[in-house]
Amino acid sequence: MDFSVVIEYFPRLLSGAWVTLQLVLLSVVLGGIFALPIALARISPVAWVRAIPFGYIFFFRGTPLLVQIFLVYYGASQFEAVKNSIFWPILKEPFWCAIIAFTLNTSAYTAEIFRGAIQAIPKGEVEACKVLGMTKVQMYRRILLPRAFGIVLPSYGNEIILMLKGSALASTITILDLTGMARTIIARTYTPIEIFLAAGAIYLLISMLVIFLFRQIELRQNRYLGTQSIQLEDKS
């Protein structure tokens, strides 16, 4: 094995990693924004309002991300109506197709995480809000959503790491993300083991960074729980 190719091509791997980061950040932020209304609709007392997000979540969680990317990238361009529409400048770019597919996918997963968190809030807190005469909007804004945010953090961190790993699929639609860049380099140098291992190491580093960041945010967000939770944190 000859790891000098890794050093030679390291700047290009890094530029691939930058594309990966852009993909993950954009789709996670957009997915998080979409997830909230989906989650709220999912716990609606009205049956038909519940049914729509249920179908949406079921489809995006039940099918491979690769199929979803291909549906957006190859599927959408098949229709003349799409090609003639104002969205075409966006939909013909592989990068934005990947963003669309990732956003739809992660919003389905995130909506389920949000729903779980909202439902995990003790009933007494909801009742306390009502007793204090809060309106529904006030209750969500002041109590339920901040509480849910604290509960949601660990699993949301996991979802971001899953998205980071899923972003490697962008390489299948010609995007030069970390994996795509690695594959291009290998096509030239024919050193798959060295370059793929280097790419894997960069992915590992990014996911460790995400885990570290989320642990810090979690400690801060849940600081009202007092020393008890921090002590538990230290033990583990």
Added chain:
Amino acid sequence: MIDLYGFGDQLLQGALVTLQLALASLAVGLVLGLLGASAKLSSVKPFRWLANAYTTVIRGIPELLTVLIIYFGATHVLMAIAGLFGYQEYIEISSFAAGVTALGLTFGAYATEVFRGALQSIPKGQHEAAIALGMGPVRKFYRIILPQVWLVSLPGLGNLFLVLLKDTALVSVVGLDDIMRKANIAVSNTKEAFLFYLVAALMYLVLTIVSMVLVSYMEKRASRGLVRG
């Protein structure tokens, strides 16, 4: 079956390959998961290091990258080994074998955590009772520990299997004739991308639903010895 421009039965054959890949990887992954969990709970430190390194690395890198590393890397490694024995021809491993290895490794890493949690949830008294009855370590594991671990870990393993089922699509990238690649071929022949990828998606959905039903049946069966209060 709907004809789908003549590609209907091709897609069904792809579904069969997808299913075979998923089940073979499941078998490999379950064994790796049990081994990994035992290693993590072992009193021998190097075993623990090894298991921790395994789960950290596999869970931290994308599944697609694992598939690519195994598929292209194995060829290199095998050729290097064969070269030592004077064999110079080109060796290529099948995409199915590479897929089973990569997905099995992935499933095993996540299953390690599931099994570890389950093993730790077995009360100490169960171990002591088995020993008191004169069971050896192997018999204790098969008769007492494993059935209880199975019950605790089934929901987690079920979720992992659903993830595995979807990850099988990645192996199409290295040329396995599964649902995904059959759909790709159909698309390049007919230019009906939306139709075929939608059909592929629906086929994965059906496989997912069937697996969910099976897992919930197995959960019921595994917990038949429990009295729920």
